[in-house]
Amino acid sequence: MTNPTAAALIARSNRLGADPRNTNYAGGNTSAKGTDTDPVTGEPVELLWVKGSGGDLGTLTESGLAVLRLDRMRALVGAYTGVDHEDDMVAAFDYTLHGKGGAAPSIDTAMHGLVDAAHVDHLHPDSGIAFATAADGEALTAAAFGGKVVWVPWRRPGFQLGLDIAAIKRANPAAIGCILGGHGITAWGETSEEAEANSLWIIRTAESYIAEHGRPDSFGAVLDGYTALPAEERAARAAALAPHLRAIASTDRAQVGHFTDAEVVLDFLSRAEHPRLTALGTSCPDHFLRTKVTPLVLDLPTTASLEEQLARLDELHEQYRADYAGYYQRGVDAAVAAGTPAEELPAMRGADPAIILVPGVGMFSYGANKQTARVAGEFYINAINVMRGAEAISSYAPIDESEKFRIEYWALEEAKLRRMPAPKPLAGRIALVTGAASGIGKAIATRLAAEGSCVVIADLDLEKAQAAAAELGGTDVAVGIQANVTDEAQVQAAVDAALLAFGGLDIVINNAGLSLSKSLLETTVADWDLQHNVMAKGSFLVSRAAARVLIDQKLGGDIVYISSKNSVFAGPNNIAYSATKADQAHQVRLLAAELGEYGVKVNGINPDGVVRGSGIFAGGWGAKRAAVYGVPEEELGKYYAQRTLLKREVLPENVANAVFVLCASDLSHTTGLHIPVDAGVAAAFLR
Incomplete structure (x- = not known):
């Protein structure tokens, strides 16, 4: 159960950190001193709870607190031998921890432990740093805050700064905090409420002083020709x-x-x-x-x-x-x-x-x-x-x-x-996946995100694309956009969306598709054009728009086509679909030859029928293929599995696995390849 003092500290930290006027993300730290029961002796023990290294006040939880024995932390004063050795004091914090100690103590721990106040806040408000970085910050601090806030000249964070602030508090009993030159503010109080109120008073007083006494045109006049574009x-x-x-x-x-x-x-x-x-x-x-x-x-x-x-x-x-x-x-x-x-x-x-x-x-x-x-x-x-x-x-x-x-x-x-933890295999890479709101595309987007990539999920259905992106996390991980790959302008808009969302593009997955199960005589010109517009033309448009980016970035990249075993396998009642898949398959070879000089790898994947989760199969294709093969639609996946060498149904995740392998570093020298993901269809073996 969380100690009440620690619980109050977390609540105060979250309130302070929730308002960007008070401190920046992951900036500053807060602390509280109190007692808890020593589990070994059963006696009360004085402790310091302080935000640990690398945490964020706005989202701080108990696991983000470092917990130190106050007597041992203060005893470090006797072991301190001067500024030339103050870095050693951070390692010494390990010998003051209570139990496992929680999070790693930050460099500011000394400030919190040595200042004689039960609660201390160190924050980075813009208004406070404005005073801290003003050329005459010391005089301005006196003018704005009177004796309630004391100026502390710049000193690198560390043990000596903690000693300095402790001494300043002793010398200025009326003070509620200080401005740290070049850095930020520190405030204190005997209760959590008092410390928070004092922090906010310093911040708001600084804001008011700047508003009342400052020049409104502090950045100078507007330059001709430098105003914002529409x-x-x-x-x-x-x-x-x-x-x-x-x-x-x-x-x-x-x-x-x-x-x-x-x-x-x-x-x-x-x-x-x-x-x-x-x-x-x-x-x-x-x-x-x-x-x-x-x-x-x-x-x-x-x-x-x-x-x-x-x-x-x-x-x-x-x-x-x-x-x-x-x-x-x-x-x-x-x-x-x-x-x-x-x-x-x-x-x-x-x-x-x-x-x-x-x-x-x-x-x-x-x-x-x-x-x-x-x-x-x-x-x-x-x-x-x-x-x-x-x-x-x-x-x-x-x-x-x-x-x-x-x-x-x-x-x-x-x-x-x-x-910091080792980066994931695709960390720093940005992917655009078409047709990614369901089925194979969604599985690919999910795998790429899990491996560290940022992902743009493009689909005809904007609502579904945004929902799929939301499942992967916030907008720091994935965004969903609407895109019809047959439309040149919408394709360019999709690539631009990736650029504005994540700054670039590294991985392009041509997955958008549909299928019409018809014989040659039943296939209309409209059927043929629809199939080729979505997959052959659509893949061309996406690859062309993406290639411009990949070349300009000079970082190489991957273009992957989700083709089909039908690109090499001749089956009945499938003329338009299989022909356009063969078109895609040859695009892979053509683009691999053309883009290799820029470090761009182009590969393809040939799945067998992926029934589960597929928008294509759910949209009527499954019923038609089931009729061709004379099996119930609900057993189509099992039917496909039984005609393979491995007798396994192909799932969206199997295709996603192949995409990851192609885009990861182990296949850095592979381009122009088609990987079958069909559980073994002998008639579709590549020759």
């Missing part, structure tokens, strides 16, 4: 830029993208001061650890053509990589000069931007997965809000480059990265 034109230009931008962001390793054209971003990029401010970089560690120190900013007006933008972006990317390498080397040189052996410093993690800003269009953010990319964008919006507030009441003055390097390449940050 919404439709903006989306079209974003989709056109997306493949090229993903190539830029993925030079070192493939990234997933997120696009936003929020008004706050568009307004910032239209203002005269945005070049100066973006060059200064972000300040709060939570911000720049996710956004990198600075973004890549396109320095062209919205009147520039797409070709001009792409050419300039390439130039800016080359310069960005050179600048980041210089930043890294300066940090290494400074660390070595201070006594850190070079071999102990982490290698450069990549020199590509995490944030790309395009005036008039919006912001593209990147990360190892969709959530990371989305959160990076959210953090940069936090940074924009911070800059606006700091410039309104003063001038924006973030922590300097050397301090940013010390945090970005901190051994403790490197240890946190090493604790």
